[in-house]
Amino acid sequence: MPWPDPAAAHRRMLEQGWRRTEDGGYTRAPVPETEESAGGQQPGTAQQEQGADAEGDITLRVLVRKNASFRDEDYFERVGHSWVAFYKDDKFQFSAGFYPKGGQINQEAPHRSVPGEVRMNYDDPGGATTDLSVPLTQKQFSKSQKYIQENLNHEYNVFRYNCSDFVIGVHKAATGHSPPGRNLLMPNNPNDLHSGIKKHKNSKK
Numbered sequence: 001m002p003w004p005d006p007a008a009a010h011r012r013m014l015e016q017g018w019r020r021t022e023d024g025g026y027t028r029a030p031v032p033e034t035e036e037s038a039g040g041q042q043p044g045t046a047q048q049e050q051g052a053d054a055e056g057d058i059t060l061r062v063l064v065r066k067n068a069s070f071r072d073e074d075y076f077e078r079v080g081h082s083w084v085a086f087y088k089d090d091k092f093q094f095s096a097g098f099y100p101k102g103g104q105i106n107q108e109a110p111h112r113s114v115p116g117e118v119r120m121n122y123d124d125p126g127g128a129t130t131d132l133s134v135p136l137t138q139k140q141f142s143k144s145q146k147y148i149q150e151n152l153n154h155e156y157n158v159f160r161y162n163c164s165d166f167v168i169g170v171h172k173a174a175t176g177h178s179p180p181g182r183n184l185l186m187p188n189n190p191n192d193l194h195s196g197i198k199k200h201k202n203s204k205k
Helices: 006-015 045-053 138-150 163-175 190-203
Strands: 058-065 081-088 091-100 116-120 130-136
Touching: 058 138, 058 163, 058 190, 081 138, 081 163, 081 190, 091 163, 130 138, 130 163, 130 190, 138 163, 163 190
Parallel strands: none
Antiparallel strands: 058 081, 058 130, 081 091, 091 116
């Protein structure tokens, strides 16, 4: 899939209420405080608790951006991304995506784990190539938030725990099962999630 014109994409995001962060991402909410500046509070905790306490219909969206096939030689340079977002009464509340800390993996030894981090309100839902919407009960929402909090600083490993594993974990914590597209023959990846979700949606038509 060709990338959109960067300038046009930037203008579109600004028009939608997003703003740039210092590390080159986008956010619709104040950039979360660090643990030190927040007095020990984990990133996104207050915002998530506010969403959990508020009444309304809650929706989990599994979002995937497919860039390349796992079999492509440059897969690790164009791996794509998977993340989740939460909505209340169809209004965006917050998103969560899992990354290697600092955005880097070991290119010479990608099988080795590196420090990881959950980034809150970093990813633009408009950048997804496909998505899956799942209505949640209050109890399911709480389970998903517990999973996110428990994995804020999980080690990142391309083969064992990457952004797609994080998304699968959030979905499974909330619903009790994995989203369509999990592949047991190779590491979980955005390519399989994208294909699985598209196939699932087409089967419902």
